[in-house]
Amino acid sequence: MNPQSILTLFDDNALRAMGPLLALAAGALLVLLAGIVPILGSARGLIVMATLGVTAALQIDHWRDPIGPVLDATYMADKGTAAFGLMFVAATLLAWLYSVHYYKEDRPFQGEHDFLMLVTPLGMTMMAGAQDLLVFFVGLEVLSIPLYALAAFRRNRLRSVEAGMKYFLLGAFAAAFFLYGAGLIYMASGSVTFSDLRGAATHSPLFQAGVALVMASVFFKVSVFPFHLWVPDVYEGSPTPVTALMATGTKAAAFAFLLNAAFLIPPVQSTLVVAIAVITMAVGNLGALMQKDVKRMLAYSGIAHAGTILLVLAGYMNGDILRGAAFDAAVFYLGAYVFTAAGAFGLLAVLEQSDHPVTTFESLKGLAQRRPYVAAAMTLFMLSLGGIPATGGFLGKWFVFSVSYRSGFVAATILGALLSVVGMAYYLRVIVAMYMQPESKDAGPREAQAPGLPMACATAVCVVFVIAMGVMPNLFLDRLP
Secondary structure, eight states: OOHHHHHHHOOHHHHHHTHHHHHHHHHHHHHHHTTTOHHHHTTHHHHHHHHHHHHHHHHHHHHHSOOEEETTTTEEESHHHHHHHHHHHHHHHHHHHHHTTTOSTTGGGHHHHHHHHHHHHHHHHHHHHBOBHHHHHHHHHHHHHHHHHHHTOOTTSHHHHHHHHHHHHHHHHHHHHHHHHHHHHHHHHSOOBHHHHTTSOOOSHHHHHHHHHHHHHHHHHHTOTTSOTTHHHHHHHSOHHHHHHIIIIIHHHHHHHHHHTGGGSOGGGHHHHHHHHHHHHHHHHHHHHTOSBHHHHHHHHHHHHHHHHHHHHHHHHTOSTTHHHHHHHHHHHHHHHHHHHHHHHHHHHHHHTTTOOOOBHHHHTTHHHHOHHHHHHHHHHHHHHHTOTTSHHHHHHHHHHHHHHHTTOHHHHHHHHHHHHHHHHHHHHHHHHHHHSOOOTTSOOSOOOOOOHHHHHHHHHHHHHHHHHHHOTHHHHTTOO
C-alpha cells in the first residue's frame, strides 16, 4: 500500500470516527507535558477531567449520528461502540477520582499515574470498535501495557510489584496466543478483517485452531475459567483504584470484542461456551466464600460475574432472533457492573487511605459506627452485586438469564440463578461485619479521616446510577442500539 492510498482511508468520516481516540491521545500528551511545564502542572486534574468530558461528548455524538465502518472496514463507529465508549469513560473517571487522594508515598509520581490511566480507555475503545484482528491487538496492547505499570505502581510494596510481574507475564503469554491464532486464521482464510472472514470457509481445522487460540487470549482478559487464576493475586496486590479499572473497563472492552467476533465461533459450540460460563460462575462463587480479604473476595466475585455475562455470548451465537436482546442485556449488565464494582473497590480505597489501611473482614467490623455513610454505600453495592431487586445488578442478571432461557439453555439458567443465591452468602458477610459485629480491638484508630471531595463525588455517582438502573431501567434501555 503506497502513501497516497493510505491517505485516502482518512476521509472526513474516518477522522470523525477517530475523534474520541484523538481526544484521549491529546489529553494524555498534555498530562505528560504537565510534568515539565509548570503552568500545566497545576491544572493536571482539570486536563484529565476535560479530556474525559470531551471524549464522552464525542461518543454521544457518535451515538446520535452513527458513522459506520471506516478505515477500509477495520473499525466500526456505531451506536454499540459509542455505548461501550461511554462505559470506558465512566470507568476511567471513577478510578481516577478514587486515586486522587489515595497515594501517599507515591504522590510524586501522580502525573505518570494519570497519564497511564488516560491511555487505558484509548485501548479499550479500539478493542470495542475493532473489525480486524490486528486492530484489536493494537488496542489490547495499548490497554495492557499501561495496566502492567499501574499494577506495579507502588514500587516500594512487594505485593504491588508481584502483581505487576504476574500480570505482565501472563499477559505476554495471552498476547502470543492471540498473534499465533490470528496467524492461523490468516493462513486459512487470507484475511483478518471481519468483513472478509464472515464469508470465509470457517470449518477448516486450521481456522478453528486459530479461533480457539484467539478466544483463549480474550478469555484471559475476561477472566473466565480456566484463565482466571491470575485475578485474585493481581487484584489484591494492585493499587485499589487500578483494581477498580481492571475489574470494570477491561472486562467490558473484552466482552465488546467477543460480541463483535462471536460469528467466528460455530453455533454448535454454544453448548461449550455455556459449560465454561457455568463452571466459571461456580469457581468464582465458591472461591469467594473461602476468602478472608474483601479485595480477594471481590476478585472471585468478578470471576463469577464474568461467567454470568458469558451466558449472553452463547445466546448471541444462537441466531439472529435473540441477537438484539443479547446485546442489550450485555450492555446493561456491564454498565451496572461498572458502577457497582467501581463503587465497591473505591470504598475500599477510601478505607485504605484513612483510618486503618486493611481490607479484611475483621477490619470491617463495626464500620457502620465509625463510617455510617461508607457502610451504607457499601451495603448498596453488595446488594447490587448479589442481585437484590431495586438495584442495577438485579435487572442486569434478570436480562442475562432471560436471554439464556430463551436461547434454550434452561439448565444453565437454573444453575446460574442458584449460584447467584450462593453468591449472596459472601456479600452478606460484608454487611453483617459492618452492622452486626462489634469492632475488633486491633481495627486501628477510631478517628476517621473524611474522604476527599473526588472520592465522595465518585461514590455519589455510583450510588445514583446503581439505584437509577434498578428502578428506572427504561432511561437506559430505550437508548441502547
